[in-house]
Amino acid sequence: MASLFKSFFASPIFTWWNSATFGTMLFTRRKGEKVGTDDQGNIYYREKKGHRRWVIYKNGPIEASRVPSEWHGWLHYTTDKLPAEQDITVKAWEKEHQENQTGSAAAYSPAAPRPATPKYEAWHP
Numbered sequence: 001m002a003s004l005f006k007s008f009f010a011s012p013i014f015t016w017w018n019s020a021t022f023g024t025m026l027f028t029r030r031k032g033e034k035v036g037t038d039d040q041g042n043i044y045y046r047e048k049k050g051h052r053r054w055v056i057y058k059n060g061p062i063e064a065s066r067v068p069s070e071w072h073g074w075l076h077y078t079t080d081k082l083p084a085e086q087d088i089t090v091k092a093w094e095k096e097h098q099e100n101q102t103g104s105a106a107a108y109s110p111a112a113p114r115p116a117t118p119k120y121e122a123w124h125p
Helices: 002-009 022-031 069-075
Strands: 032-037 043-047 053-056
Touching: 022 032, 022 053, 043 069, 053 069
Parallel strands: none
Antiparallel strands: 032 043, 043 053
């Protein structure tokens, strides 16, 4: 019973961190126009009669780092052209888009810090 209660209150009706909320889905259905998807399955929308732009993430946490750079520019009004309308050249040194790894086993962890040893002698008057 407690599990059912917990899963009910973790549903999109009450939370935003697991998926789009009920209000976002309703707004998207009524006023949104689908403009494209990225390779992760995220769906991008714009308002039919307005200027708003947004993304509905496919499965997983709502995390801004999951938006690839070509869509980031469109979402933030850096460009009005959709990625499909742009000539995007990928440089040889560019890596594949990767979401933020903080809090996971793949997160960056620097080597253990060295103990502080002074490289000078303190001045004494």
